[in-house]
Amino acid sequence: MDSILVKGGAELHGEIPIAGAKNACLTLMPATLLADEPLTLTNVPRLSDIATMTQLLQSLGVEVTSLQDGRVVAMSSQSADNPVADYNIVRKMRASNLVLGPLLARHGHAVVSMPGGCAIGARPMDLHIHGLEAMGAKIELKDGYLHAEVPGGLKGAQIELRFASVGATENILMAATLAKGTTVIKNAAREPEIIDLATCLRAMGAQIEGEASGTITIQGVDQLHGATHPVIADRIELGTYMLAPVIAGGEVELIGGRIELVNAFCEKLDQAGVSITETKKGIKVARKNGRIKAVDIKTEVFPGFPTDLQAQMMALLCTADGTSVLEETIFENRFMHAPELMRMGAQISVQGGTATVTGVERLKGAPVMATDLRASVSLILAGLAAEGETVVSRVYHLDRGYEHVVRKFNGIGANIERIKN
Numbered sequence: 001m002d003s004i005l006v007k008g009g010a011e012l013h014g015e016i017p018i019a020g021a022k023n024a025c026l027t028l029m030p031a032t033l034l035a036d037e038p039l040t041l042t043n044v045p046r047l048s049d050i051a052t053m054t055q056l057l058q059s060l061g062v063e064v065t066s067l068q069d070g071r072v073v074a075m076s077s078q079s080a081d082n083p084v085a086d087y088n089i090v091r092k093m094r095a096s097n098l099v100l101g102p103l104l105a106r107h108g109h110a111v112v113s114m115p116g117g118c119a120i121g122a123r124p125m126d127l128h129i130h131g132l133e134a135m136g137a138k139i140e141l142k143d144g145y146l147h148a149e150v151p152g153g154l155k156g157a158q159i160e161l162r163f164a165s166v167g168a169t170e171n172i173l174m175a176a177t178l179a180k181g182t183t184v185i186k187n188a189a190r191e192p193e194i195i196d197l198a199t200c201l202r203a204m205g206a207q208i209e210g211e212a213s214g215t216i217t218i219q220g221v222d223q224l225h226g227a228t229h230p231v232i233a234d235r236i237e238l239g240t241y242m243l244a245p246v247i248a249g250g251e252v253e254l255i256g257g258r259i260e261l262v263n264a265f266c267e268k269l270d271q272a273g274v275s276i277t278e279t280k281k282g283i284k285v286a287r288k289n290g291r292i293k294a295v296d297i298k299t300e301v302f303p304g305f306p307t308d309l310q311a312q313m314m315a316l317l318c319t320a321d322g323t324s325v326l327e328e329t330i331f332e333n334r335f336m337h338a339p340e341l342m343r344m345g346a347q348i349s350v351q352g353g354t355a356t357v358t359g360v361e362r363l364k365g366a367p368v369m370a371t372d373l374r375a376s377v378s379l380i381l382a383g384l385a386a387e388g389e390t391v392v393s394r395v396y397h398l399d400r401g402y403e404h405v406v407r408k409f410n411g412i413g414a415n416i417e418r419i420k421n
């Protein structure tokens with residue numbers, strides 16, 4: 001398994017282009033199953049999760065063509081006749097469960113393996129299931145597979161989510177576009193990726209309102225048509241690279257970044273003593289004079305502080321002046337990076353969903369192990385500021401979510417190398 005060697009200490013200056021959002025793309029791609037005409041996505045990130053979704057859609061009979069070196073993906077579901085999403089592909093990535101709603105809408109039945117994905121908690125599917133059941137589906141779990149059918153076709157329903165789940169909102173929203181009648185999803189997620197999905201579905205002919213408000217109203221239509229849609233910028237990649245000059249020193253411009261995608265995160269950086277300015281091309285970030293100040297963080301659904309930036313923020317706070325308290329409210333097991341950061345000299349104590357971080361002057365390089373996607377990049381960030389060398393192993397997690405990570409960091413002056421094993 002490959003590892004990444006980080007030599008700490010270099011100041012970072014320059015530009016980083018922000019890619020299209022992985023999590024938006026992983027729900028936009030299954031939306032192709034809702035129409036026979038082609039759906040073409042532009043600004044697609046080149047990631048192993050996108051390759052996994054491509055493989056899954058191909059196994060369902062979708063024709064997928066990758067163009068412009070993977071930046072554009074053209075899909076046609078005209079001969080997609082297989083309603084079974086196999087465990088061997090689904091287990092690689094939790095977002096595979098996003099084919100359930102579209103398959104059910106397309107075929108009236110679907111068999112989808114329960115997913116795998118990052119080991120950051122139980123991540124059940126009850127909200128997806130309840131939503132689709134409210135629309136008339138009968139769903140049973142047999143041999144690790146969800147068997148769903150809706151003999152009379154999906155019907156519009158009033159659905160109130162117990163929790164504003166991103167995936168459940170996406171599955172229900174996609175299914176509802178082709179249901180008979182009106183569906184209202186209350187307490188719906190309003191992450192930018194949901195807005196992007198609604199925008200794309202509307203371009204395909206769907207009738208959707210209120211996606212930014214938490215209550216989404218969908219008027220079902222008989223069929224959707226083809227469209228071309230540009231994927232929004234990846235706010236998690238943006239936030240991650242914004243932290244690089246803050247941790248290591250210097251000034252970096254994130255091309256294509258927009259503050260409104262990361263407002264809650266920017267507020268915390270501002271409190272910590274970071275300068276953030278909007279430019280014509282994106283966002284410029286630099287550490288203000290002096291040491292970063294400790295800040296408290298609580299992860300929440302959008303527009304709150306994103307759980308997907310919690311690990312990276314912890315890496316920053318390890319060298320802040322004072323004690324920070326980080327509360328994780330979305331996933332129950334998302335502090336696996338803490339013991340790895342402690343190997344680098346960080347002072348962290350974890351109790352349940354709360355981590356208390358007391359900043360030290362400087363971290364020290366060490367061999368550490370990546371445990372999930374966002375944890376992996378937090379260890380690279382920590383390594384940038386650490387004294388000496390950090391070797392991050394199990395970096396296959398990174399390939400799932402960060403395009404050309406070594407090239408992007410080195411492009412701003414970092415000293416990082418991928419070691420092939």
Ligand code: UD1
Pocket residue numbers: 023024026094095121122123124125126127128129163164165166167168193307308330331332
């Ligand atoms: C998506 C993102 C992921 C991000 C997460 C929260 C994708 C591909 N992934 O994941 O990067 O960290 O949103 O912003 O977009 N839950 C239930 N029942 C359900 C569904 C979820 O209890 O039926 C719980 C989960 O266990 C978890 C919480 O809700 O504790 C959040 O899950 P959800 O919002 O569904 O996240 P994902 O869509 O899996």
